[in-house]
Amino acid sequence: LFNNAIGIEKVFSQRKARPYFFADLSYRLLNTELAYSGYSDFMPYYYSGKADYTKHSVGASIGFGIKYYPMEHVFINIETAFGVTRDIFDGSINPRYRTIINPVRALTFGINF
Numbered sequence: 001l002f003n004n005a006i007g008i009e010k011v012f013s014q015r016k017a018r019p020y021f022f023a024d025l026s027y028r029l030l031n032t033e034l035a036y037s038g039y040s041d042f043m044p045y046y047y048s049g050k051a052d053y054t055k056h057s058v059g060a061s062i063g064f065g066i067k068y069y070p071m072e073h074v075f076i077n078i079e080t081a082f083g084v085t086r087d088i089f090d091g092s093i094n095p096r097y098r099t100i101i102n103p104v105r106a107l108t109f110g111i112n113f
Contacts, residue, residue: 002029018067022079028057059085063105077108 007024031054065079083100 023062026059030055056089073112081105
């Protein structure tokens with residue numbers, strides 16, 4: 001699994017509560033070996049095997065969040081996001097589009113050094 005994203009973030013305040021807006025572009029590569037097995041009711045036979053599976057996806061997301069600093073170097077962060085991804089190659093003829101709504105994309109406790 002390889003997942004990479006690049007984006008921008010705009011912070012609107014430098015107080016204890018810091019709201020921000022962000023936009024990201026992402027690329028994801030999933031390369032794995034799948035094991036499968038099954039049984040058919042139509043024709044009674046059992047099958048199993050392994051297959052290499054590679055999938056490339058691109059996506060974009062936008063969202064907003066708030067970082068709260070109760071102390072100078074300690075923060076709590078929560079963010080929400082809306083995104084769209086598209087499989088650009090997964091071995092199939094019809095790649096999938098997915099719309100993703102994350103009410104809580106991240107809930108983070110952090111310390112800045």
